Amino acid sequence: xxxxxxxxxxxxxxxxxxxxxxxxxxxxxxxxxxxxxxxxxxxxxxxxxxxxxxxxxxxxxxxxxxxxxxxxxxxxxxxxxxxxxxxxxxxxxxxxxxxxxxxxxxxxxxxxxxxxxxxxxxxxxxxxxxxxxxxxxxxxxxxxxxxxxxxxxxxxxxxxxxxxxxxxxxxxxxxxxxxxxxxxxxxxxxxxxxxxxxxxxxxxxxxxxxxxxxxxxxxxxxxxxxxxxxxxxxxxxxxxxxxxxxxxxxxxxxxxxxxxxxxxxxxxxxxxxxxxxxxxxxxxxxxxxxxxxxxxxxxxxxxxxxxxxxxxxxxxxxxxxxxxxxxxxxxxxxxxxxxxxxxxxxxxxxxxxxxxxxxxxxxxxxxxxxxxxxxxxxxxxxxxxxxxxxxxxxxxxxxxxxxxxxxxxxxxxxxxxxxxxxxxxxxxxxxxxxxxxxxxxxxxxxxxxxxxxxxxxxxxxxxxxxxxxxxxxxxxxxxxxxxxxxxxxxxxxxxxxxxxxxxxxxxxxxxxxxxxxxx
Amino acid sequence: xxxxxxxxxxxxxxxxxxxxxxxxxxxxxxxxxxxxxxxxxxxxxxxxxxxxxxxxxxxxxxxxxxxxxxxxxxxxxxxxxxxxxxxxxxxxxxxxxxxxxxxxxxxxxxxxxxxxxxxxxxxxxxxxxxxxxxxxxxxxxxxxxxxxxxxxxxxxxxxxxxxxxxxxxxxxxxxxxxxxxxxxxxxxxxxxxxxxxxxxxxxxxxxxxxxxxxxxxxxxxxxxxxxxxxxxxxxxxxxxxxxxxxxxxxxxxxxxxxxxxxxxxxxxxxxxxxxxxxxxxxxxxxxxxxxxxxxxxxxxxxxxxxxxxxxxxxxxxxxxxxxxxxxxxxxxxxxxxxxxxxxxxxxxxxxxxxxxxxxxxxxxxxxxxxxxxxxxxxxxxxxxxxxxxxxxxxxxxxxxxxxxxxxxxxxxxxxxxxxxxxxxxxxxxxxxxxxxxxxxxxxxxxxxxxxxxxxxxxxxxxxxxxxxx
Numbered sequence: 001x002x003x004x005x006x007x008x009x010x011x012x013x014x015x016x017x018x019x020x021x022x023x024x025x026x027x028x029x030x031x032x033x034x035x036x037x038x039x040x041x042x043x044x045x046x047x048x049x050x051x052x053x054x055x056x057x058x059x060x061x062x063x064x065x066x067x068x069x070x071x072x073x074x075x076x077x078x079x080x081x082x083x084x085x086x087x088x089x090x091x092x093x094x095x096x097x098x099x100x101x102x103x104x105x106x107x108x109x110x111x112x113x114x115x116x117x118x119x120x121x122x123x124x125x126x127x128x129x130x131x132x133x134x135x136x137x138x139x140x141x142x143x144x145x146x147x148x149x150x151x152x153x154x155x156x157x158x159x160x161x162x163x164x165x166x167x168x169x170x171x172x173x174x175x176x177x178x179x180x181x182x183x184x185x186x187x188x189x190x191x192x193x194x195x196x197x198x199x200x201x202x203x204x205x206x207x208x209x210x211x212x213x214x215x216x217x218x219x220x221x222x223x224x225x226x227x228x229x230x231x232x233x234x235x236x237x238x239x240x241x242x243x244x245x246x247x248x249x250x251x252x253x254x255x256x257x258x259x260x261x262x263x264x265x266x267x268x269x270x271x272x273x274x275x276x277x278x279x280x281x282x283x284x285x286x287x288x289x290x291x292x293x294x295x296x297x298x299x300x301x302x303x304x305x306x307x308x309x310x311x312x313x314x315x316x317x318x319x320x321x322x323x324x325x326x327x328x329x330x331x332x333x334x335x336x337x338x339x340x341x342x343x344x345x346x347x348x349x350x351x352x353x354x355x356x357x358x359x360x361x362x363x364x365x366x367x368x369x370x371x372x373x374x375x376x377x378x379x380x381x382x383x384x385x386x387x388x389x390x391x392x393x394x395x396x397x398x399x400x401x402x403x404x405x406x407x408x409x410x411x412x413x414x415x416x417x418x419x420x421x422x423x424x425x426x427x428x429x430x431x432x433x434x435x436x437x438x439x440x441x442x443x444x445x446x447x448x449x450x451x452x453x454x455x456x457x458x459x460x461x462x463x464x465x466x467x468x469x470x471x472x473x474x475x476x477x478x479x480x481x482x483x484x485x486x487x488x489x490x491x492x493x494x495x496x497x498x499x500x501x502x503x504x505x506x507x508x509x510x511x512x513x514x515x516x517x518x519x
Numbered sequence: 520x521x522x523x524x525x526x527x528x529x530x531x532x533x534x535x536x537x538x539x540x541x542x543x544x545x546x547x548x549x550x551x552x553x554x555x556x557x558x559x560x561x562x563x564x565x566x567x568x569x570x571x572x573x574x575x576x577x578x579x580x581x582x583x584x585x586x587x588x589x590x591x592x593x594x595x596x597x598x599x600x601x602x603x604x605x606x607x608x609x610x611x612x613x614x615x616x617x618x619x620x621x622x623x624x625x626x627x628x629x630x631x632x633x634x635x636x637x638x639x640x641x642x643x644x645x646x647x648x649x650x651x652x653x654x655x656x657x658x659x660x661x662x663x664x665x666x667x668x669x670x671x672x673x674x675x676x677x678x679x680x681x682x683x684x685x686x687x688x689x690x691x692x693x694x695x696x697x698x699x700x701x702x703x704x705x706x707x708x709x710x711x712x713x714x715x716x717x718x719x720x721x722x723x724x725x726x727x728x729x730x731x732x733x734x735x736x737x738x739x740x741x742x743x744x745x746x747x748x749x750x751x752x753x754x755x756x757x758x759x760x761x762x763x764x765x766x767x768x769x770x771x772x773x774x775x776x777x778x779x780x781x782x783x784x785x786x787x788x789x790x791x792x793x794x795x796x797x798x799x800x801x802x803x804x805x806x807x808x809x810x811x812x813x814x815x816x817x818x819x820x821x822x823x824x825x826x827x828x829x830x831x832x833x834x835x836x837x838x839x840x841x842x843x844x845x846x847x848x849x850x851x852x853x854x855x856x857x858x859x860x861x862x863x864x865x866x867x868x869x870x871x872x873x874x875x876x877x878x879x880x881x882x883x884x885x886x887x888x889x890x891x892x893x894x895x896x897x898x899x900x901x902x903x904x905x906x907x908x909x910x911x912x913x914x915x916x917x918x919x920x921x922x923x924x925x926x927x928x929x930x931x932x933x934x935x936x937x938x939x940x941x942x943x944x945x946x947x948x949x950x951x952x953x954x955x956x957x958x959x960x961x962x963x964x965x966x967x968x969x970x971x972x973x974x975x976x977x978x979x980x981x982x983x984x985x986x987x988x
């Protein structure tokens with residue numbers, strides 16, 4: 001069982017979802033423990049695989065399904081799972097987030113989608129299967145299939161939300177399909193030229209035959225990268241994201257917001273580094289010249305739009321768009337430290353976004369609104385929730401010792417070493433915007449001043465609320481504990497950042513990224 | 520600032536001084552609003568533990584040793600390391616001893632005014648003191664940055680304690696200035712040093728890495744110096760000083776300890792650390808354009824003193840006076856001579872004692888009479904002779920009259936200026952002392968020698984005993 005750990009990662013949620021679908025007949029209450037247990041099993045598989053990867057000689061674990069062999073040249077027809085340190089790290093993030101959200105989901109799923117628990121959990125587990133599969137697969141076409149698995153279940157999960165969710169989902173379907181189709185088209189070109197779909201195989205053929213000059217490959221590169229950029233909601237392809245996440249059920253947005261965009265960043269990094277190769281992606285194309293500038297535009301626009309929001313979930317949605325800009329920028333400044341920063345930011349951003357969305361869910365449940373005006377006095381009402389929420393917020397701002405500080409530190413270092421001043425400036429700018437966003441929230445909660453600046457209380461700490469409105473009234477433990485877990489993960493990843501970064505450094509060692517210290 | 524050959528000993532006491540308030544917060548929050556006496560006992564207990572931990576380190580330092588405590592390895596080459604040297608210990612002593620005094624004062628003040636949310640107040644007060652200890656005992660730039668940020672954030676609920684519109688404005692200015700400078704000026708400067716020095720293998724340790732910045736070109740050096748000086752905006756160097764008067768909306772104990780002692784002193788403490796222990800006096804002396812920093816410090820001193828003259832609100836007047844006094848400290852550091860830096864270090868301690876007296880008096884006046892403005896103080900000296908007497912002594916110390924503390928530090932500053940052949944700095948010092956006389960003495964003079972207008976006689980007496988320090 002141990003040597004198959006990597007397969008168990010997918011088997012647990014996949015069969016869990018089948019079980020949920022079967023349980024539809026009457027025993028809906030069992031779906032929750034089934035989902036939690038499958039996530040625990042998958043997480044066990046993930047941790048076991050990480051151990052195997054770290055223990056193995058080349059830091060990779062390859063697992064071939066169904067008795068295919070990869071002996072042919074070019075490598076591979078068949079389904080290979082190829083876990084190196086990067087993929088297993090991101091898989092662990094997916095599984096960890098999945099477990100925490102599954103724990104959290106008990107009450108909100110019952111309340112928001114009554115009667116549909118089994119469908120919800122079926123889709124939920126399939127979603128996790130898809131996302132974990134994206135991280136683990138070693139095959140460019142399987143990657144497409146798994147992207148679609150994740151996307152289709154995502155559509156279903158979102159559409160279960162409020163009335164407007166259907167329209168938002170439709171929007172998402174259109175853009176998501178365009179993105180995935182572009183990617184598939186790109187993979188088609190790659191297959192024509194290289195004759196293989198295995199990622200390692202593609203890379204070998206490109207290296208051996210010097211295919212970088214080929215126009216076909218250039219087109220394939222553009223198609224693949226643009227397709228992924230659409231899927232990850234990189235500005236200006238972000239239009240689907242805010243509506244989808246705001247109108248989705250609480251649990252859906254808590255699962256999708258931390259993971260979907262981050263996993264797509266992983267796909268981009270995987271494509272650029274492992275499939276096309278560093279030279280092809282960064283040296284022989286002009287992307288490194290203009291991508292940082294697109295990132296600047298993306299971050300500025302997303303940050304400004306986040307400023308304009310008056311509703312927590314919507315504001316968080318635009319924050320995600322800005323954070324996507326951070327990570328894309330970290331990759332395209334083409335630099336060792338920037339790459340570390342991007343990968344680390346994928347991990348830390350997943351943790352802090354999870355924290356924020358779980359907190360927003362609790363606020364929504366208690367205050368019946370996530371609009372800024374309904375937040376007054378929440379500190380005294382639900383102190384633990386707000387503490388957890390703001391630990392996530394401080395991490396987004398980048399205050400030490402949260403994990404957000406360390407990823408930002410590496411991104412800044414990367415920008416400095418590669419002398420991409422525009423990227424540095426925009427990082428500073430968006431940091432300031434985040435400060436404004438979160439301290440504005442703190443103000444709203446903590447002070448008795450309305451938006452237009454009128455005093456609502458009578459001074460001396462009177463918030464203009466009745467005693468009942470400010471009395472201690474925390475959310476249910478089944479939701480609170482996951483939030484506190486998420487908040488402690490934010491801190492723990494921050495405190496143990498060196499261990500994570502050392503793993504990332506092992507992964508990056510084989511790629512010849514410029515470290516560029518020459519003064 | 521200690522000699523590098525000093526013996527280093529591992530000791531947990533700096534950690535105790537740092538952690539004790541953090542642990543105490545749980546006790547304070549647990550006791551809560553309903554068990555006031557217990558809550559205040561906890562605050563006292565923690566303050567005393569901290570102060571005794573700090574004071575007990577004096578003999579070790581006196582025997583020529585340096586205390587270190589390793590908490591956590593942040594980056595491969597950069598530890599979060601607490602180290603106690605002379606300068607840090609002096610600052611820690613001042614802050615922790617004054618915290619005990621402030622707690623005593625705060626109990627009288629907060630209860631006297633029936634303030635709300637006192638539990639929150641005491642909790643965040645303890646957290647800020649913990650951060651202050653962290654800064655005092657930091658051993659490298661990154662460590663000091665961590666605690667600096669912790670202090671900025673943990674003082675926000677104290678500044679906005681009143682929770683009204685004025686508090687919002689004050690709080691916004693406060694955080695806006697402090698986080699803008701620390702995230703946008705300080706952080707790039709930090710990463711700049713960490714990335715480019717020694718091929719990225721540098722800890723920016725205050726002891727081991729002094730003067731390594733000299734490897735940069737002249738223009739980079741001066742840019743870095745600017746980023747650091749302005750980045751530590753808690754030092755209140757003009758034009759980044761406006762947060763300080765804005766933050767005066769806080770209750771007086773906060774203004775007293777945080778804005779005369781802990782927060783602003785953390786700012787100048789960091790500046791001195793950077794000047795003396797990161798750049799090193801040698802590098803500074805060889806730097807072109809370093810004179811400009813002296814000029815900026817002098818301008819801060821003079822302009823803030825002039826503004827203080829025009830303020831009628833007593834706390835605002837004291838705030839601008841603080842900016843001016845911080846200017847002295849930064850001036851000493853920018854002079855880059857042994858005497859000048861010595862003067863700065865002394866002035867940190869001297870001004871802390873003098874200014875906290877003044878703030879305590881201002882608070883006592885407010886609690887007893889509800890008066891906030893200098894022009895209202897006529898005849899107050901008869902009613903509150905002890906308070907106004909203390910105010911007089913505090914004023915004289917800040918002005919720098921010979922037997923009192925303020926004189927000694929100014930003397931060293933002047934010597935430092937002369938070492939550098941900067942006679943004009945001495946002129947600035949004299950001029951500003953004169954201005955100090957003009958804006959501080961009238962307060963006490965009005966109180967003692969001007970008779971009160973009759974209709975204002977409301978028959979109040981001395982402030983509660985807890986307010987008299």
